[in-house]
Structures are given as structure tokens and as C-alpha cells.
Amino acid sequence: MTATLLAGRPAAADAGAATAPTLRVKELSKSYAGADGAAVHALEHITLDFPAGSVTSIVGASGCGKSTLLKIIAGLEQGDAGEVALGEERLAGARLNRGIVFQDHRLLPWMTVEQNVELALHRVEPAARRAIVDEKLELVGLRAFRTAYPHQLSGGMAQRVAIARALAHRPSVLLLDEPFGALDAMTRLQLQDELLRIRQSERITTILVTHDIEEALYLGDRIAVLTNRPGRLAALLDVDLPRPRGRGDPAFAAMRLSLYERFFHVEK
């Protein structure tokens, strides 16, 4: 079915995405030593499944443990208890099968755009790299900037390169940590649409950390709400609005308002 929907893309990749396993987070807890020596409970008993190909938005107040959760899924940090598994495979340590886009774009300033993307392709034989870099830069609309250096890019462009880099090695999970947090409102809206388009073509399990409720609603199939310290899962909501979603639609607005009222104590 996907093969007909996404004509012109290599069949193998689609087959891979279609059979991609569910990402499972089970009973995950994590605490840090706080400044006064007392433990800071960043995450407590988080259990959450991420079905293949779904987009899950994670929202919560600043400091509630969103980045921590993402980093543990990425394998960049370790939980104190619980586990993260991709299908049957228990995950330990960072792997290229989970692409991550950090809060800052984290491009290497001494490398051009294409070299930055190519960095993720060190496992691919050199002759095949160029085509993949081209494909990913095309995907984020930056092929014309392949030889530019990061300091010659706008913030939004840099973030798009970071997305291209995260996707380069065909991960089965894409992790985004407030990727548009530092951008102006206009650019953010534009990149949100771009992300939808990218997801449409890559069919990849996506986890998006954000503290922008509207962004979470606009992009997510589901929204996971975390409580603040300790970070627990307060709710997991299905966003059953049809796509493309209009931010002005009454249903969209109603859902946004109810989210604010339920979890963020905002009066009408």
C-alpha cells in the first residue's frame, strides 16, 4: 500500500518503514543530584508506546524532564530504572537508528552544509554518500546551499540542515527536541509544515518535544503531557483532527483550549 502512495521511492525503504517496530518506553525513571544534594526526580515511571510511523508530541513545563526523556530514548543518557526497546530489541547506548535534532542546531561550524550531513554517513561507502546527501538536502529544500557554512545560514535553515543530518542514515525513529524553539513565529509555522511534509515522505516514527501547545496539536497524532517534578505522564491524548489541520478550525481551537485548561491552569 505504501509503495503505491509513495511512488518513485525505493521499495526497500518503504518496506522497512512499514515493518518498523514499535518503540516502547517502560517504567522509566531518572533522577539527578540537585544543587543541594537532594535528588531531582526528572522522570518517574514513564510508560509509553510509540507506534511505527506515528508522531507523538511531548509537552510539559520547562524543567519537567522532556529533554531527559528524549536523551534516554536516543541513548545519550541512561535511565536509573526501566527500559527502552525498539520492537524486541532493548536499547542501550546511542545508535544511528535513532536520529536526533537538538534544541540548538549543533552543526559543526567548520564544515559545509553537505559535509555536516555527510558526517552521519560514515557507515555508508563513500561513493554512495553524495546521492544520499543530495536527497536529504532536497527534502529540506536546501540543495542550493550545499557548500555554505553554518554561519552563512539563517536559524531556520540551520535547523533544516540538522533535520537532514538526523534523517541521513535512515533512522527508524526521529527525535526532535524543541527544534523550532529558537525561531521566530513565521519561520516556525513554515518549518512545521515542512516537518509534516518530510514525515509524509519518510514515514518515520517521530517524537517531538515542544512547549508550544499549538505546535504539539498541529503536528502530533498524539500528545503526551508530562507533569512537573517529578516528571510523570499526566495524559496521553489522541489528536483525532483530520489533516491538513487548520489552526483556525473550531475543533482545533476547542482542543487547544481544553488542553490549556486541563493542564496549564489557564482561565478562559
Added chain:
Amino acid sequence: MSTNQIAKLALRGEYALPARARRLLLAFLHRFGLPLALIALWQLLSGAGFISPALLPSPLYVAETVVYLLDSGDLWRHVSASGQRVIQGYLLAALLAVALGIAIGIFHSLDRFVDLLIQILKPVPPIAWIPLAILWFGIDEGAKIFIIALGAFFPILVSTVDAIRQTDKRYVELARALELPRRLFILKIMLPGALPQVMSGLRLGLALAWMCVVAAELIAASSGIGFLIMDGRAVSQADLVLAGMLALGVLGKITDDALRYLERRLIRWRSQFNGLGAA
């Protein structure tokens, strides 16, 4: 209009330079005005007899000496003697210090192993080594090259180690997320990131190399700019001393410019702050 006519008109305020020429003149004065003004003042005071020529000969007199030294080939002989020593000593120091600095920066156990020795050797001024160097190498080239290498070595070593150590933690995290092998991490992240600070160390080391060559030549040499300066003092000819000092200044500036050029070629990716009001 002849230049003379223009000058007369300009003095009477009836001739204004075209805007472009005025800009060029201003730029020239901005860059060269200060040293030129000082030289002019010095010449004026000397001419008026306020400065004893035995203590500080006039700029014109020094210029004559420089021309004479150039003519006789003496200046070139001294410059090339010092230059060769600096090049050999400096290259030796740069190669060793950068290589060792990278190794120390990467391998913690090597750092622990050599740190104490380096900490103790570093504060000893290179000049203090001169007597030993002469004992070991005689008053040949060897002693001078040793002193120069020693002087340039530590600043380059220290900034290389610092540069490697200051690798951004966020890039380390990125490298882990990309499963970058250690070799690629060092090659693609650590070293390029360290390059700007290594280059500053190399420039500092070069300045030290010039200082050390003069120190070494002041004490034991029959050629070189340090010898020229010492010889000037021995025969009470301050103009020779000044000619030697001038040569050092110019050489230091030229070699530093060369390194700066290299730096700019190597580090094109940086958008650098050049001070307020810079283009």
C-alpha cells in the same frame, strides 16, 4: 595642473581633493600616521639639538646606516643568519609541541604522566638555559637553535593542550549520537575545533622564537641581528643598535603576517569579531 600649483591652491584652501583621494589619504594617515608622526617629532627634536646623537641618533642618520648596511650586504648576512636559526628552531618546536599537545590533550594518562615535568620546566626562562646550551652544543648553531626551540615550545604546547581540552561537550554528544568512530571524532571534530587556538599558540611561539634568537646571539655569536646590536654597543654606535632593532621589528611583523595569512586560509569558516568599527 602641476603638483606644485595644486599644492599652492590647496594651501590657500582653493583646491579640494576629490572625495576618493581624500578617503585614500585618510585611510593612509589612519594606518601610518602614528609612526610617521613620531619619527617626524624625533627628527625635529634631533635637528634642533635637544637629543644627543650619541645617545639617540636621528632617524635620518639611522636610515643612512641602514642603507649603508644594505649596500655592504652586512644587514642581509645578519638577517639571514638569524632567520635561518629562527626557522629551524621554530619548526622543530612547532612540530614537537603540536604533536605532543594533541597527544596530551587526547590521552588523559599521558597528561598525568608528563604534567609535573612540564609545569616545572615551563617557568624557567629560555635565557637561563643559555649557559647549559653552550656547554652542551658549544657556541655553534646548535645552542641557538636549542634555545629558540625551547622558547617557542611551551606556549605552543600549552595552547594546543588547552585547545583540545576545550572541545565543546555538545559536539561530543553529537558524535555519540552519530556513532562516530574515535578516529573520525578526532579528525573531524576535535582537531578542526582546536585549530584557531593552536594557531594563536603558533603565533605566540613565533614571537618568542624571535626574542630567543636575539638573546642567544647577544651572548655568543659572530653573526645575526643580536650580534649586530651587541656589536653596535661595543663600538658605541647607537645607530647600529637601532638598525638591528628596526630589522627585528620588521621581520617579526612579516613572519607574523605570514602566519596570519595561513590562519585566514585555514579558518575560513569563522565569522570573526575584528573590534568595534572594523569592516
